[in-house]
Amino acid sequence: MISHGDLPEMIPVFPLPGALLLPRARLPLQLFEPRYLQMFEDVLKTSQRLIGMIQPHMDANGDEQLHAIGCVGRITQFSETDDGRYMVTLAGISRFRILEEVEGFQPYRRVKASWAGxxxxxxxxxxDPSFDRPAFMVELKKFFDAHDLKTDWDGMKEAEAEMLINSLSMLCPFEPEEKQALLEAPSLITRRETLMTLIEFSLRGGSAEEIVQ
Structure with missing residues (x-):
């Protein structure tokens, strides 16, 4: 099993609004911009094949900044399309906190990361011993119906709590700031509570700002 001592101090990051990666979960990506194709090729040359997923946000001046916390994943699968794109699967390993952004000659962004905490x-x-799955599934069904989403309900009923909560956190159509709140939840219980709050607010027509502030 990997430990934080095995993870590097510096990692490349892929800022992508709304794309959420969580530990022990998998995220499919499509890479086509030249800078990220270069990042992919460089990462494949390393032994660990790590990419940090991070949410960007705009500051008061309209400049793109990075949230402080992201999640690093390991490339476990990839394939190339006829038009030069890469279809990549990242396996989530650990969240990280950005210490500083590192300047360099690469066209993509890199950061020094802290794994502490x-x-x-x-x-x-x-x-999640206190997880009331039947009550959760009732609200989830309302949410999916409201957004015209389809899923394998039998599979959801059988899924382990962590896989279910993390998969829904990654796949549900929440705003980027809401996804960030799910990422930063300190435990599975907190993430499940945050997810339930987001679902309830959505069903009531509430705004994201009410939740994440």
């Missing part, structure tokens, strides 16, 4: 991410899967 995220020891739980590289351990065993989390449990």
């Amino acid at each position: 995220f020891e739980r991410d590289v351990g065993a899967a989390e449990s």
Whole structure:
């Protein structure tokens, strides 16, 4: 099992609004911009094949900044399309906190990362003993119906709590700031509570700002 001591101090990052990666989850990506194709090729030359996913946001001057916390993933699968794009799967390993952005000659962004405070991410899967699955599934069904979303309900009923909560956090059509709140949740229980709040606010027509502030 990987530990934080095995993870590098410096990682390349892929800022992508609304794309959420969580530990022990998988995220499919499509790479086609030249700078990210270069990042992909460079990462494949390393032993760990790591890419940090991070949410960008605009500051008061309209400049793109990076949120402080992201999640690093390892390239586990990839394929190339006829038109030169790469279809990539990242396996989430651990969240990180940006210490500073590193300047360099690469066309993509890199950061110095701290793994402190995220020891739980590289351990065993989390449990949620207080998870009321039947009540959760009732609200989730309303949410999916309201957004005209389809899913395998039988599979959801059987999925482990962590896989279910993390998959929904990644796949549900929430705003980027809402996705960031799910990423930063300190535990699976907190993430499930945040996810339920987002679902309830959506069903009531509430705004994202009410939740994340």
